[in-house]
Amino acid sequence: MMYAASVSLGITVRLLAEGPEVSAAQVVRDVTVGDYTDPETVRTFAEGCDVITFDHEHVPTSILHDLEAAGVQVRPGPDALVHAQDKAVMRRRLSEAGVPCPAWRVVAHASELQAFAADLGGYPVVAKAARGGYDGKGVWKIDSDADAVELFEGITDGVPVVAEEFVDFARELSALVVRSPSGQAVAYPVSESVQTGGICTETVTPAPELTEEQAMAAQKLALGVAQELGVVGMLAVELMQRRDGSVVVNELAMRPHNTGHWTIDGSHTSQFENHLRAVVDLPLGDPTPRARWTVMANVLGGSVADLPSALLHCFARDRRLRAELYGKEVRPGRKVGHVNAFGDDLDEVRRRARHAADYLMGIEEA
Amino acid sequence: MMYAASVSLGITVRLLAEGPEVSAAQVVRDVTVGDYTDPETVRTFAEGCDVITFDHEHVPTSILHDLEAAGVQVRPGPDALVHAQDKAVMRRRLSEAGVPCPAWRVVAHASELQAFAADLGGYPVVAKAARGGYDGKGVWKIDSDADAVELFEGITDGVPVVAEEFVDFARELSALVVRSPSGQAVAYPVSESVQTGGICTETVTPAPELTEEQAMAAQKLALGVAQELGVVGMLAVELMQRRDGSVVVNELAMRPHNTGHWTIDGSHTSQFENHLRAVVDLPLGDPTPRARWTVMANVLGGSVADLPSALLHCFARDRRLRAELYGKEVRPGRKVGHVNAFGDDLDEVRRRARHAADYLMGIEEA
Incomplete structure (x- = not known):
């Protein structure tokens, strides 16, 4: 999708892809297949590029620092990007800057996690791997001392764990902003993000029943984070909205x-x-919307293997x-595409997006 | 632009490109460089393709007939496409079908062209190469018997010439339709196409001051042509609107x-x-519009060589x-990109598109 814009x-565009089968490698003209965790691979790839950017956060910070030292423009830079890579670093920095976060603590042992829970008045609490998690992976709900023990028995690679207050949120919101090297920044309208099992299944934009004041506060929060961290490019601030309407930051991308x-x-x-x-x-x-309401529904891998052909039904109906299909092999629960619908009537727009996504997942009959 | 949609x-998509430098070959993943007039090249390329389509009309009809005979889906098929390749074939077929055309005649000698002019009551008349012309090339205004003689002295390759009535049109319109193999077809709103020296410089959609009746008649005409010729895919019917409001077909694509x-x-x-x-x-x-007015302005090669960088000014202002840049080397008058602007106020929309295109051509200062 970034390629089309480029x-x-x-x-x-030159692409460094981890394998020839990844989505982008199927469509980008100039592809290098290589390991983005290998400094030499990344350095060689970067030669002749005016600027390096990312479609995921997994390139090691140290490699990016080396690139910068060698004079390569890395955007976002490693000092910003680390806050999307490491939840402990992110929590520390945001808390110092006064950005609302859930209560949190870095914990190294089951006993520390248990103590954190006790300090908050008991379970449940949330434990997150500081690095490497996504789409609900690397996030655990801890309901008891026994869970805490079990968690640390399962973690063998020594990755730091961030313990967080379990926020019984009313809903999740997403505040997207984009920032230039010069510091110019604009905010998209705030979306409601519907999550199932830690995976976003649907967004509604603008978030329904968000007051203008709340929307502006969320945008201002995200713009503030972008500036505080020196982000260049898109910044997604995933927010949890408490039942009293206030928000705390969940994740950054x-x-x-x-x-x-x-x-x-x-x-x-x-x-x-x-x-x-x-x-x-x-x-x-x-960044302003072209329609009153836009609903995005993710297509997760289901019983439909040939998605391009399945579009026939969706397009005939609507x-x-x-629709955007990602060219990925269909595996259960994997994000393999999305659909967008827009219009004036939210119920209708939502129904249209939902039906198409469900059909492409094999849930909905014609 | 077709690649992004694919x-x-x-x-x-697999691309057969005439050279590695053409626009599409710079972005498409799977490119074969070869000569589309060579039957063996095209046949080899077509192996394994489910369907063949085109972004120009120059593949020889005979090659496409051979492909069809070999079981390849060619869309549009050669029996349709020939009407966009050969103006003599097009004029004959459209006239037989009762589609309004300028007066026309295929002429083989200066004397026949002179006779055609005399039959119409005198000069000017228009002469067109039946095959191979585009963007004003292969089209001549004939003002005198001497011009007619000179034209045929200049034509040495024996390409047939279609003589046409000189239509002193009020403006040019474009009626775009798209048709499926099953015969389903939809019509885009009719555009006004502003031409300078035979090259489209700007379109305004919907065409201003076109009555609903006139618009529907033009759409119906184009849908009729698509069905009559069995077109699959996009059909552009370029129309000349006479001062009395009536239209005649100029070209098909x-x-x-x-x-x-x-x-x-x-x-x-x-x-x-x-x-x-x-x-x-x-x-x-x-195919319906998302905005009240949309103006497209072509960027023709001018004094600006680095178009991507020149976008900076345009985006800062608007x-x-x-904008779409085609990745072509900038040469004088060559179509190297276009800009779109849309909104409710036609004058403003037009000014925005015009300014940006002029700036990218080096005509307009900041």
């Missing part, structure tokens, strides 16, 4: 984000285009449906 | 067309996506401007 802008896929069809400038504009230091495009 | 739909570039940002479904949907037989998407 083509329009006349930006030449510094790249085009699943909760921003609605922007491809729903906004004047997609998150992919604005990410690229930011990293090559072009002026940012208008002439305005927008 | 990626979203999960359609795998069977592919995504310059006058349809507004659809990328201005319509629910772009012409590129709908062309692909048609040729792979997916249901067609909604946060909603949409």
